[in-house]
Amino acid sequence: MPHSEPIKAVRGMRDILPDERRFWRAAENAAREVTGRFGYEEIVTPIVEPAELIERAGDDSDAFVKEVYRFVDRGDRRVALRPEATAGVVRAYFEHGLDKGPQPSRLYLLGPMFRYDRPQKGRYRQFFQLDVEAIGSASPALDVEVIELARDWLHRIGLRDLRLELNTIGDSKCRPAYLELLKEYFRPVKEKLSRDSQQRLERNPLRLLDSKAVEDAPHKMGAPRITDHLCDDCARHWELVQRLLNSANIAYELNPYLVRGLDYYTRTVFELFPGGRGGQQDALGGGGRYDGLAEAEGWASTPAVGFASGLDRVTELLATTDKGAATQPVAEVVVLPDGDLQLEAAEVARICRKARSTVVDYDSARFTSKWRLAEKAGARWVVLMRPGEAARRVARLREVASRTDTEVRWEELPARLA
RNA sequence: GUGGUCGUGGCUCAACGGUUACAGCGCUCGGUUGUGGCCCGAGCGAUGUCGGUUCGACUCCGACCGAUCACCCCA
Known part of the structure; x- marks a missing residue:
């Protein structure tokens, strides 16, 4: 009698075993401790959201159309597994009237996200995030607050050697004009750019800046910088973010090529990396301001800033850093x-x-x-x-x-x- | 989704195309022990899957599956 094939986990999904799980526990405990200290409260939102919510938050970007797990449920609803937390948190914030309460709402969420990517080390189809959002304030101090929170959290779990990259991408007032400048700058050399960049030139010129293609590198260097073309409000915001970071003693590197592809992102963007060099899948977290998202979801225009970090990557790094740690006794x-x-x-x-x-x-x-x-x-x-x-x-x-x-x-x- | 590399017990790993696939860790059983750690012995357990080439395949070829690296994307 032939046995059927034993059933294994779905590709891109993984089990966290007890030995590894203790690093997760450390990361989660620290997250609860640090968010609490900053006055952030926990929120839990569904893993399944209306596909339309995810689509609106994702615009028509390739990433979202290709990577989102979507399906039609038994009631013929088009639903999606959340690829990130922000869209759902913002939905919940309005749906339950948190926008009527004291502002900003300081919220955090811990849970699984899903993206139909090709799996790789540090990149899974189900992955876990710590997500932190401050919704309802445009203050640059909140941009820095979430950065500081993220930094404190990583420090607390023993990840002290970090690199913070920072940039601004303007807002709906100044960015359109800047994008035109970018297009004008790149059009004459279009033929020399990489294939991807040629396609992005008209549709999403910002993304051209973080292209890794070698043929693009020489042209990127002379490209106009957004920091030279910010509107007054964005310039003031940008200036304040940096002053606040300085006074908080948080070191950062300006990276003019750090961008976000989606329209609702505004002003501050940042990413956190482990110190030293690692692979490409090494960003421990990232975030920024998304003053345009609420409106994209159909709610009143509301400023907000947030941060998300991948627990899978953080705990993998912890495990290599902290490898000497003795395994916990099972029982006393x-x-x-x-x-x-x-x-x-x-x-x-x-x-x-x-x-x-x-x-x-x-x-x-x-x-x-x-x-x-x-x-x-x-x-x-x-x-x-x-x-x-x-x-x-x-x-x-x-x-x-x-x-x-x-x-x-x-x-x-x-x-x-x- | 594209391209490269890789796939041997639970883990780390050995085997010129040729006996019964090596070993350590592990697990089980037993010996020893001042009721336990060390030590000794026995046992368990593997060529990812399917097909092809060959007298003969872990080894060569193809597909699939999976992992990994880069792209992509980002966490």
């Missing part, structure tokens, strides 16, 4: 029944759990094996049980480190383990 107490004492062992374990984490070895036939299990579990105490003693409701408590045995009545175990 191991109960070893010698003989047919399952009921009694279960009861003793129940008693021990009042004081300490406890596991029972119900399986090993051999006493030596039981001891080996206790060793591997990293237990501090072993509770030995034998039929004669169990009948008297006593057990022997052994402290592993000092190798000392004491006969203890079951009821006294919690006190002795405290």
Whole structure:
């Protein structure tokens, strides 16, 4: 009888095993701690959103049409798995009247996102993000606040060597004119540009700036810079962001080629990288201002700024940085029944759990094996049980480190383990 | 989605196209031990899948699947 093929995880989806999971826990705990310290409150939004919400937030960009998981549900609704958190958070902010409350709303969200990309290290089809949003304020101080929060979080989990790249991309007042300037600049040399860049020239000239194609490099250098063509409001905002960063003692590098492809992004954009050099998939997080998104979703025009970071990448980096960390003990107490004492062992374990984490070895036939299990579990105490003693409701408590045995009545175990 | 590299037990890895696919870690069982760590012994467990070339394929070829790198995109 032939076995059918064993079923494996879907491509791009992965399991987080206990050994790795402890890094996730550290990252999540730090996230909750740091967001709390900044007064950000947790929000949970659905993984499934109306496809139209995602599409409006994604414009008609290639990335969104190709990468979004979309399907029609049983009620003929067109839905999508969220590729990022912001669109849903902004929807929830308006749908539940958070825009009527004190402004800005400071929110954070932890959860899975989905993108139908080609998987690679640090890039998965299901990945987890910490997402932080401050919605309802145009203050440049909030741009810096989310950057500072992101930096503090990464510092707290031990990632101290970071590089912050920063840029501004103007807004709907000044960017259109700048884009025209860009097009005028590149048109004469269009034939010399890479194929991709030639296509982007008319449709999305901003993206031409972050092209990695070598043929584009010489032309990029002389291109007009947005920072020379900002409107007064954007220039003032840009100036303030930098002054605030300086006074917060946050180092940054200006990267005039750091852009966002979508129209609703405005002004500040930033990305965080690990120090030193890494692969291409090494951005730990990024964000910026998106004053145009609320309107794109059909709500009242509302300024906002946010940040998102990939937990998969952060924890992968943590694991390489922190590789010496000892694995956590599974339990502090191991109960070893010698003989047919399952009921009694279960009861003793129940008693021990009042004081300490406890596991029972119900399986090993051999006493030596039981001891080996206790060793591997990293237990501090072993509770030995034998039929004669169990009948008297006593057990022997052994402290592993000092190798000392004491006969203890079951009821006294919690006190002795405290 | 495009191009490159790679795919041997749970992990790390060995095998000129030729016996029964090497070993360590691991896991199970046992010995030893002052009831446990060390040590000793036995056992478990693999050529991603399908097809092709060949007397013979882990090895060569193709497709698929998966991983990885770059592009793309970004987290």
